[in-house]
Amino acid sequence: MSCDRSWVSNAIKIIEADFNRSSDTHLLRVPLPAVPGVSLYLKDESTHPSGSLxxxxxxxxxxxxxxxxxxxxxxxxxxxxxxxxxxxxxxxxxxxxxxxxxxxxxxxxxxxxxxxxxxxxxxxxxxxxxxxxxxxxxxxxxxxxxxxxxxxxxxRATDWRGNNNIAESIFSQMAQEEYPVPRWIVVGAGTGGTSATLGRYIRYRRLPTKLCLADPEASVFHRHLADRSVCNTCEPPSVIEGIGRPRCEPSFVPELIDRAYAVPDAASIAAARVLSHRIGRSCGGSTGTNLWAVAQLIGEMVLRGEKGSVVTLLCDSGDRYRSTHFNDDWLKERGIDIKPAEEAMDRFFETGVLTQAT
CATH class of the missing domain: 3.40.50.1100 (Rossmann fold)
Structure with a gap:
């Protein structure tokens, strides 16, 4: 179709003006007193004007x-x-x-x-x-x-080389930290666009940072990473919105992922609740998925005596899930028991090691 070039020009100007009014999102340091050699950061995407990554x-x-x-x-x-x-x-x-x-x-x-x-x-x-x-x-x-x-x-819509994308923003904000180049960045995937941007930027800047995928158990992405012939799954869908898919999406680039963890829904919700309490900021379920994978990576670093930083995303606010993930009756109706995972996540913050919930 042929578009009105004058209208298109003005529309782009409106969007760019909105971007210019919006400051960058914050990079929050999460206290880990039990692990003095490891620093954990959350890129808080919930502060965007529309509230999410x-x-x-x-x-x-x-x-x-x-x-x-x-x-x-x-x-x-x-x-x-x-x-x-x-x-x-x-x-x-x-x-x-x-x-x-x-x-x-x-x-x-x-x-x-x-x-x-x-x-x-x-x-x-x-x-x-x-x-x-x-x-x-x-x-x-x-x-x-x-x-x-x-x-x-x-x-393909995001310029992964720069232009204040999320990758450039993270590394710029990390520049003054004790461990400015993260050992790991942990991210979920819905479209795969964010993981592609991060993975490409890491390679473009020739950085040693590795990229970890935090994926709901019901999703196909972690299965595809283990076996490229697996491109679909018929499992009941995850209750974690925004990440995990039943099919491999065209925007998902598996070659950019260094590690993947499959996270049970109960663990994601429990981690989101524990993190929300500990940082005084409400976190959605996909942030909990990220944190569960982060805890496993940090536990490995502790066991190997490694030091460094780990960065993940606070994708959106838990306020969007008051009627679901933060509603005990909703969980009970679906038979989701988060107590063991909550206890495991609390132990992680106390010891630096995630003991798997049973």
Whole structure:
């Protein structure tokens, strides 16, 4: 389609002005008194204007679509999302005066649905995560709109060499720390865009940092890393929103991952709760997934007598999951017992070693 170049130019200016008003997210140091030789940091992505790590992706996807001539002044934006990307895209769509429709599983938290509506977005529900792709493409075609398709374009929409991407930001903020070059960066994957950006940047800057994938047990990504012939899984989906997928997404680049941990949902939720209490800042379930993998890596460092830093992401606020992960009745209804994992995570903060929950 042919887009109004003047409108596109102004739309890019609006997005760039919003970026210019927004300061970078904070890098928080998490106290680990039991492990004086290891420093743990959280890149707090919950402080973005739309409240999550996906703010960066949504901004990049809109700029990518605008510069490719896919988005014009009357384009309806459609996205497949479990919530956070949809919230962030709704934020930018409202800024540009565009209609936005999120295609998401019915299980998406009520808080995320409410945030999408707050930014003027609409929610279109499907019964399973696997149904989002086809339904999003169908809906966009029916409306003459644009299917943003984060799962295909995430890894190519972001400039991984610089331009204040998350990787450049982390290493810049680490520059004055005791161990400025992390031994490990730990990240989950939904689209795979963030892990691709980090992995490429590490290689581009010729850094020794290794990249670890924290993946829900139900996800296919850790299975694919172990066996490249495995590209799909039929397991019941994880309750951790935003990371883990039933299929290998086009934006996931496995060659950039040095290690992967499969994390049970109960461990993710328990770790998110423990971390929220210890740092006085509410953390969502995917942050708990990251922390569970971090604890295992740090435990290995302790046993080997290694010193250094580990960085991971605080992806979004636990406030988005008050009706789910932070609701005891919700957990009980699903038979999710987090107590053993909570005790294991508390022991990690006390000893520096994660004793696996049973």
């Amino acid at each position: 996906k703010h960066r992706l949504a901004r990049s996807l809109f700029l990518y679509g605008l510069c490719n001539g896919w988005i014009g002044p009357s384009t309806t934006i459609v996205e497949a999302s479990s919530g956070s990307t949809a919230v962030s895209e709704a934020y930018f769509a409202r800024m540009l005066g565009l209609r936005f429709i999120a295609v998401m599983p019915r299980s998406t938290s009520a808080e995320k649905i409410a945030q999408i509506a707050f930014y003027g977005g609409e929610s279109h529900f499907v019964d399973s995560p696997a149904a989002m792709y086809e339904e999003s493409a169908r809906l966009a075609a029916e409306l003459g709109g644009h299917y943003m398709d984060q799962f295909t374009y995430a890894e």
